Amino acid sequence: MSRDHQTDLPQVQNGSSVQNYGNALDIYPLNCYYFGSKEAVPFKDETTSDRILRMKFNYDAHGLRTCVQAVMLVELFKHPHVLLLQARNSIYKLPGGRLRTGESDIQCLKRKLSSKLSAVGDCSAPDWEVGECLGMWWRPDFDALLYPYLPPNIKRPKECTKLFLVKLPESQKFTVPRNLKLLAVPLCQLHENHKTYGPIISGVPQLLSKFSFNIIES
Amino acid sequence: MSRDHQTDLPQVQNGSSVQNYGNALDIYPLNCYYFGSKEAVPFKDETTSDRILRMKFNYDAHGLRTCVQAVMLVELFKHPHVLLLQARNSIYKLPGGRLRTGESDIQCLKRKLSSKLSAVGDCSAPDWEVGECLGMWWRPDFDALLYPYLPPNIKRPKECTKLFLVKLPESQKFTVPRNLKLLAVPLCQLHENHKTYGPIISGVPQLLSKFSFNIIES
Numbered sequence: 001m002s003r004d005h006q007t008d009l010p011q012v013q014n015g016s017s018v019q020n021y022g023n024a025l026d027i028y029p030l031n032c033y034y035f036g037s038k039e040a041v042p043f044k045d046e047t048t049s050d051r052i053l054r055m056k057f058n059y060d061a062h063g064l065r066t067c068v069q070a071v072m073l074v075e076l077f078k079h080p081h082v083l084l085l086q087a088r089n090s091i092y093k094l095p096g097g098r099l100r101t102g103e104s105d106i107q108c109l110k111r112k113l114s115s116k117l118s119a120v121g122d123c124s125a126p127d128w129e130v131g132e133c134l135g136m137w138w139r140p141d142f143d144a145l146l147y148p149y150l151p152p153n154i155k156r157p158k159e160c161t162k163l164f165l166v167k168l169p170e171s172q173k174f175t176v177p178r179n180l181k182l183l184a185v186p187l188c189q190l191h192e193n194h195k196t197y198g199p200i201i202s203g204v205p206q207l208l209s210k211f212s213f214n215i216i217e218s
Numbered sequence: 219m220s221r222d223h224q225t226d227l228p229q230v231q232n233g234s235s236v237q238n239y240g241n242a243l244d245i246y247p248l249n250c251y252y253f254g255s256k257e258a259v260p261f262k263d264e265t266t267s268d269r270i271l272r273m274k275f276n277y278d279a280h281g282l283r284t285c286v287q288a289v290m291l292v293e294l295f296k297h298p299h300v301l302l303l304q305a306r307n308s309i310y311k312l313p314g315g316r317l318r319t320g321e322s323d324i325q326c327l328k329r330k331l332s333s334k335l336s337a338v339g340d341c342s343a344p345d346w347e348v349g350e351c352l353g354m355w356w357r358p359d360f361d362a363l364l365y366p367y368l369p370p371n372i373k374r375p376k377e378c379t380k381l382f383l384v385k386l387p388e389s390q391k392f393t394v395p396r397n398l399k400l401l402a403v404p405l406c407q408l409h410e411n412h413k414t415y416g417p418i419i420s421g422v423p424q425l426l427s428k429f430s431f432n433i434i435e436s
Binding site: 019020023077078079080104105132133134135136137147148149151152153186187188191203205206207208209210 | 237238241295296297298322323350351352353354355365366367369370371404405406409421423424425426427428
């Protein structure tokens with residue numbers, strides 16, 4: 001092995017050994033962030049049939065349901081981690097929620113991030129920096145699986161879920177409802193792990209694969 | 219169901235029912251394109267162990283191997299299809315290949331697309347419109363699987379494969395080596411079909427999921 005190869009690590013880490021046109025992303029260590037808790041939030045959807053009934057009711061009233069979710073990254077052990085909310089020990093979600101009538105994707109995502117991750121009435125809470133759309137998943141029918149495309153011959157999809165990159169600042173305080181946990185999960189644990197995380201979250205490493213991560217030392 | 223929902227189809231198809239900031243992509247019907255054949259190309263890598271030997275030899279000589287591949291789309295039955303090359307009836311590949319020393323990603327991809335899909339010495343062949351990088355896959359070791367991230371503690375990855383969107387013009391002639399077939403495969407057949415297409419191709423529908431497709435009628 002020649003001496004040249006010894007320098008591969010720093011080159012790959014800072015993204016300079018592969019040409020990467022503007023797809024560099026700064027991420028900060030987990031210990032740059034502070035975590036607190038606030039009052040619990042009520043959970044919807046006790047059962048699958050409850051959820052389907054609620055989706056049908058809302059579709060008849062409002063049509064296609066659009067959800068927006070945030071992909072937020074931190075660094076731990078030199079590897080990118082995604083922030084996930086965990087409910088009832090087994091349900092993992094990207095932070096986000098459903099659009100109100102007339103609301104834009106970005107307005108909704110900022111509202112949901114503040115309601116789920118900021119202290120109530122915290123005026124010093126930073127504005128959320130919502131970046132590009134990373135992907136969209138479609139639910140062709142109320143009780144159907146999700147697909148990363150509109151399946152052929154589906155004329156009236158029932159739900160569209162859009163993932164947005166949200167760039168975290170160098171430091172921030174997250175205030176999380178007492179009945180939810182905020183977790184940082186490594187990309188290598190999410191990848192292809194449908195069984196634990198479902199299709200959307202287990203596909204996040206692929207959606208992020210075009211980025212070179214600049215790990216900023218604290 | 220109210221009358222409003224009857225209009226979901228055209229809204230979804232032209233991307234106006236979901237807000238989609240600049241991620242609309244024009245695609246043209248398969249019958250806009252012409253297909254011819256040219257002399258067969260020699261195949262490398264008769265066996266897996268041959269391939270690993272060749273990769274080791276090249277790594278010692280040149281370091282990290284970078285490959286570029288093209289994602290090109292056509293429309294058929296109102297659904298996006300990806301152009302794949304098929305060799306020996308069971309091997310599917312996105313068109314592309316390996317960078318030469320000093321070559322840029324885009325130079326390499328154009329060279330490879332011309333050598334694989336244009337007639338020899340065809341001066342009327344259009345320039346290829348190479349768009350954004352959609353994703354990158356890493357091979358941590360010669361005999362290892364591919365990952366859509368650099369796995370933790372990997373200091374000297376052996377291969378990086380980058381996927382680029384290549385926007386096809388309204389019409390074009392493809393001239394394909396006689397021992398390869400050019401296929402148009404629907405997104406719904408590729409999605410999660412690792413067994414047939416491998417991890418890179420079966421993940422393409424996810425990498426494209428942020429786009430709304432404008433199907434241009436011929």
